[in-house]
Each structure stands twice: as structure tokens, then as C-alpha cells.
Amino acid sequence: MYQLIVFGPPGVGKGTQAELIAKKLGLSHISTGEILRKAVSDGTELGIKAKAIMDIGNLVPDEIMNGIVKEALAGSSENGFILDGYPRTVEQARALTYTFSELNMGEVTVINLIADDEEITQRLLKRGRTDDTRETIANRLKVYYKSTEPVKQFYTELGIVKDIYGVGDVDEISKLLLEELH
Ligand code: B4P
Numbered sequence: 415m416y417q418l419i420v421f422g423p424p425g426v427g428k429g430t431q432a433e434l435i436a437k438k439l440g441l442s443h444i445s446t447g448e449i450l451r452k453a454v455s456d457g458t459e460l461g462i463k464a465k466a467i468m469d470i471g472n473l474v475p476d477e478i479m480n481g482i483v484k485e486a487l488a489g490s491s492e493n494g495f496i497l498d499g500y501p502r503t504v505e506q507a508r509a510l511t512y513t514f515s516e517l518n519m520g521e522v523t524v525i526n527l528i529a530d531d532e533e534i535t536q537r538l539l540k541r542g543r544t545d546d547t548r549e550t551i552a553n554r555l556k557v558y559y560k561s562t563e564p565v566k567q568f569y570t571e572l573g574i575v576k577d578i579y580g581v582g583d584v585d586e587i588s589k590l591l592l593e594e595l596h
Contacts, residue, residue: 418496
């Protein structure tokens with residue numbers, strides 16, 4: 415049973431690594447970014463609200479995200495889950511702790527992926543999603559340092575963070591990550 419959170423700045427490879435690890439270990443891959451993008455493409459009420467926020471690189475309100483994740487966790491695989499892109503604020507991290515206790519879930523491991531801003535900016539410009547413009551990337555990084563990076567301290571104090579250097583060959587990074595889990 416694995417209970418994992420993949421953490422790091424925008425474009426560091428959270429989605430890329432979470433997908434590989436989930437496949438390898440048979441885990442539910444819970445990507446809040448993907449859930450929001452699906453809501454946008456389905457044109458739901460959530461999607462309409464989320465699109466405007468995501469397009470400028472801001473964060474969707476905590477209370478919305480907390481409800482989405484609680485529902486996804488309740489339906490996750492018996493092998494465990496990998497949370498990708500959540501929590502992104504200390505408030506979300508606190509809500510997650512509460513959700514874990516409500517669902518009788520035990521300890522989590524936080525994988526902190528590391529890459530510098532220039533590497534990240536180049537990757538995202540190359541990917542070219544609608545929220546991958548130079549202006550939006552700059553705002554996403556600003557939001558990351560202000561609101562999301564403190565989450566790392568929250569988990570560091572619990573002694574559950576594993577740092578992984580996220581630059582280099584995707585499969586090599588994945589291998590390093592799996593080694594940390596065994
Ligand atoms: P996300 O979908 O979570 O996207 P991300 O942070 O931009 O990307 P990620 O780190 O997953 O990078 P990826 O693997 O794709 O969030 C999008 C938006 O949704 C947020 O800005 C926010 O508005 C909203 N949102 C999501 N969760 C939220 C929450 N909890 N609360 C509030 N709002 C929320 O990799 C990026 C690129 O790099 C790809 O092209 C990939 O191919 C490439 N790449 C990956 N690894 C590489 C490597 N080792 N070398 C070279 N390239 C690599």
C-alpha cells in the first residue's frame with residue numbers, strides 16, 4: 415500500500431512522474447490539474463469557473479479543491495494513490511490531514527521534485543498548453559513561491575519529505591524515485 419504526494423513547482427514533472435509511478439505500482443493517479451482540465455472541456459460549472467483562474471495561473475479556491483480530492487481519495491485503489499498537484503496551499507495540507515483521519519488513511523510520503531525556474535520556464539514554453547504563456551508561467555511561479563512552497567515546510571516538520579532532483583532523463587528520475595520508496 416502506497417500513499418504518495420508528488421510535490422514541486424509548476425512544470426517540474428509532477429504529472430509526468432506520477433503517471434509512470436501509478437502505472438508501475440498500480441496506484442490511483444489523482445491529478446487535480448487533470449480533474450480541472452476535464453471539467454473545463456466538459457463545460458461544467460466548475461470548469462467555467464476554473465478556466466478563468468487557470469488561464470492566468472492563479473489557484474482554484476481551497477474549499478473546491480478539498481472536496482474534489484476527498485471524493486477521489488474515497489474511491490482510490492486498494493494499492494494506494496499518488497496525489498499530483500495537491501496540496502498547493504497550507505490550508506489544503508491541513509484539510510488533507512483531516513481527510514486522511516476521516517478515511518482512516520495512514521502515513522503519506524511526500525516526493526519533492528526539484529528544478530530551477532529557468533528549466534521549468536523552458537519546458538512549459540515548449541509544451542505550450544493554454545496556461546503555458548510566458549506571462550502565465552511567471553505568475554504561476556510567483557504563486558508557487560508565495561502559497562505553495564510553505565507546504566514543503568509543513569511536511570518537512572513531519573519528517574516525511576524525500577527530495578528528488580527532477581532534471582535529466584525521465585526514466586532515470588523515475589528509477590530514483592522508486593528506489594526512495596523501497
Ligand atoms: P497542474 O496540472 O498540476 O500542472 P503543472 O504544475 O503545470 O505541471 P507538472 O509539474 O505536473 O508538470 P508536467 O509533468 O506536466 O496545474 C495546472 C493548474 O491547475 C494550476 O496552475 C492551477 O491553476 C490549477 N490547480 C491544479 N491543482 C490545484 C490545486 N490543488 N489548488 C488550486 N489550483 C490547482 O511537466 C511539464 C512539462 O515538462 C511537460 O511537457 C513534460 O513533458 C516535461 N518534462 C517532464 N519531465 C521532464 C524532464 N525530466 N526533462 C525534460 N522535460 C520534462
